[in-house]
Amino acid sequence: MKNTILVVGSVALDSVQTIHGRTKRALGGSAVHFSLSASRFSPVQMVGVVGEDFPAPFRRFLKRRNICQKGIEVLPGKTFHWKGKYDRDFKNATTIATELNVFQHFQPRLNSEHSGCGVLFLANIDPDLQRKVLDQMGKPRLVACDTMNYWISLKKPSLLKLLRKVDMLFVNEEECRQLTGEYNLIKAARLIMKMGPKGIIVKRGDAGAMLFFKDNVLSVPAHPIEKVVDPTGAGDTFAGGFMGYLAAAPDWKNFNVIRRAMSYGTVMSSFSVEDFSVKRVGRLSKGEISSRYKKYVDALNIK
Amino acid sequence: MKNTILVVGSVALDSVQTIHGRTKRALGGSAVHFSLSASRFSPVQMVGVVGEDFPAPFRRFLKRRNICQKGIEVLPGKTFHWKGKYDRDFKNATTIATELNVFQHFQPRLNSEHSGCGVLFLANIDPDLQRKVLDQMGKPRLVACDTMNYWISLKKPSLLKLLRKVDMLFVNEEECRQLTGEYNLIKAARLIMKMGPKGIIVKRGDAGAMLFFKDNVLSVPAHPIEKVVDPTGAGDTFAGGFMGYLAAAPDWKNFNVIRRAMSYGTVMSSFSVEDFSVKRVGRLSKGEISSRYKKYVDALNIK
Numbered sequence: 001m002k003n004t005i006l007v008v009g010s011v012a013l014d015s016v017q018t019i020h021g022r023t024k025r026a027l028g029g030s031a032v033h034f035s036l037s038a039s040r041f042s043p044v045q046m047v048g049v050v051g052e053d054f055p056a057p058f059r060r061f062l063k064r065r066n067i068c069q070k071g072i073e074v075l076p077g078k079t080f081h082w083k084g085k086y087d088r089d090f091k092n093a094t095t096i097a098t099e100l101n102v103f104q105h106f107q108p109r110l111n112s113e114h115s116g117c118g119v120l121f122l123a124n125i126d127p128d129l130q131r132k133v134l135d136q137m138g139k140p141r142l143v144a145c146d147t148m149n150y151w152i153s154l155k156k157p158s159l160l161k162l163l164r165k166v167d168m169l170f171v172n173e174e175e176c177r178q179l180t181g182e183y184n185l186i187k188a189a190r191l192i193m194k195m196g197p198k199g200i201i202v203k204r205g206d207a208g209a210m211l212f213f214k215d216n217v218l219s220v221p222a223h224p225i226e227k228v229v230d231p232t233g234a235g236d237t238f239a240g241g242f243m244g245y246l247a248a249a250p251d252w253k254n255f256n257v258i259r260r261a262m263s264y265g266t267v268m269s270s271f272s273v274e275d276f277s278v279k280r281v282g283r284l285s286k287g288e289i290s291s292r293y294k295k296y297v298d299a300l301n302i303k
Numbered sequence: 304m305k306n307t308i309l310v311v312g313s314v315a316l317d318s319v320q321t322i323h324g325r326t327k328r329a330l331g332g333s334a335v336h337f338s339l340s341a342s343r344f345s346p347v348q349m350v351g352v353v354g355e356d357f358p359a360p361f362r363r364f365l366k367r368r369n370i371c372q373k374g375i376e377v378l379p380g381k382t383f384h385w386k387g388k389y390d391r392d393f394k395n396a397t398t399i400a401t402e403l404n405v406f407q408h409f410q411p412r413l414n415s416e417h418s419g420c421g422v423l424f425l426a427n428i429d430p431d432l433q434r435k436v437l438d439q440m441g442k443p444r445l446v447a448c449d450t451m452n453y454w455i456s457l458k459k460p461s462l463l464k465l466l467r468k469v470d471m472l473f474v475n476e477e478e479c480r481q482l483t484g485e486y487n488l489i490k491a492a493r494l495i496m497k498m499g500p501k502g503i504i505v506k507r508g509d510a511g512a513m514l515f516f517k518d519n520v521l522s523v524p525a526h527p528i529e530k531v532v533d534p535t536g537a538g539d540t541f542a543g544g545f546m547g548y549l550a551a552a553p554d555w556k557n558f559n560v561i562r563r564a565m566s567y568g569t570v571m572s573s574f575s576v577e578d579f580s581v582k583r584v585g586r587l588s589k590g591e592i593s594s595r596y597k598k599y600v601d602a603l604n605i606k
Contacts, residue, residue: 184529184530185527186528206510207507207509207510208522210527218602219525219527219602220524221511221522221523224488224489224520224522225489226487256606260605262605263605299521299522299562300523300604301604302600303563
């Protein structure tokens with residue numbers, strides 16, 4: 001159980017429109033994107049909630065990827081549905097509709113298998129719920145969480161309480177600034193580390209990602225993608241690759257291990273944007289992952 | 304002369320305001336930023352124009368860096384003066400005043416030393432002038448140029464004629480798109496390469512830089528800087544480090560050489576933003592350059 005990752009987050013149906021087409025009620029949600037990515041490296045157990053309309057083929061799809069769904073509760077009603085649209089530059093998503101449905105009543109309940117997991121990823125949900133999950137855990141050796149601007153403005157005290165107990169935090173640049181009031185990313189990250197986390201991963205879209213870990217600062221580029229089809233879930237896919245790799249490593253606090261995790265996160269998220277929903281990540285072969293990883297790492301190995 | 308770089312561009316006095324302070328009539332201009340950076344790697348000769356007001360200490364400063372100023376013409380009148388302001392995010396410069404002064408009448412004239420240089424960098428000036436310079440050259444083994452949105456809209460035919468004879472082009476993302484009408488950077492770069500250049504360097508500010516060279520695509524991150532004071536000239540400083548390194552190398556078309564050049568460009572530009580004008584780059588020690596280069600390259604060497 002030491003290497004097993006428990007992920008708690010949303011399971012959703014996404015209707016997304018981009019310049020390259022659209023998708024209707026496709027498989028989505030932070031826990032799903034995370035799991036499909038992380039499960040390529042480590043065993044994953046999901047905790048989440050769906051409605052009675054959640055398609056059986058999606059359950060089977062997740063099962064084929066060896067993702068444990070015992071923690072997926074089915075509640076009367078409909079599954080969380082997000083409908084959104086991206087501009088040509090993919091920088092901003094315009095939300096057309098957010099139907100929380102059963103997700104509104106999500107109360108994560110962990111069984112003994114869940115609470116025994118060595119690694120925990122708290123996807124972007126209400127920090128009150130994230131804390132409730134953490135309270136139910138045994139002694140995980142690695143805890144990471146994601147959050148968003150909405151919770152930083154609405155529930156900052158609760159989020160701050162959570163951060164005290166978290167090892168790694170995933171944020172974007174704006175959230176980093178919002179959380180600290182500091183514009184400079186390096187300074188902002190240092191301030192956040194004083195709030196609890198040992199490490200911060202700042203997701204920067206096509207500008208790559210930055211890692212702050214203890215005294216280290218690392219900036220890595222995105223893997224150049226010729227055709228970005230749908231960026232939905234790219235951040236959770238990054239987190240999945242990152243956490244999946246860390247969970248499988250004997251010592252996740254080793255900086256070389258963390259640097260490799262950043263690269264796997266980058267590579268997995270580069271796949272995720274190449275098609276709608278989980279189409280690309282859900283069907284990746286091991287060879288595709290390892291060859292893109294090699295290409296990415298070799299290009300940066302400047303001799 | 305094989306390794307000597309000729310740079311043709313502006314020599315200016317810059318009055319810049321940022322959140323960290325302001326500077327008045329400080330040393331600036333594309334040819335100056337380029338030269339101070341490039342001269343750390345290869346001999347540099349400048350061609351440009353200044354007015355009678357151009358301060359003697361600035362001439363001495365450039366001389367101490369072994370930059371040949373024989374090609375700096377002094378015309379009656381005042382030196383090119385740019386006055387601008389940056390917002391907190393340093394993304395956009397607001398021009399308060401552009402006084403072209405003697406720069407308006409700039410007609411680059413090369414002597415036999417200039418035309419015998421092995422490497423040519425055409426900084427961002429009117430493409431008609433860039434072409435006139437190229438016509439006066441002997442047989443340079445490496446020609447690179449910079450340009451800007453203004454020339455792409457106003458003098459595209461002339462720019463396209465120039466590009467046919469250029470090995471490397473420096474642009475930013477917007478210019479890349481504007482030049483081709485293609486939004487995706489990779490596709491846009493490929494289209495530009497069909498116009499002539501073997502390589503394109505896309506400068507992306509704090510998102511780093513991308514290189515397209517023949518079939519290779521390389522994205523490198525910026526070196527994280529804690530306190531950005533003034534981004535003026537960062538692009539030319541990048542080009543200077545890049546071209547300076549290439550000029551000194553026995554075979555500039557070797558992709559490993561080009562990757563190192565990208566890193567030196569990144570490192571030099573990371574210094575340039577740390578202080579106003581040329582304060583930082585003009586006073587760098589060899590040790591500072593090599594230790595930041597090592598730090599940058601080592602961090603990206605993911606094992």
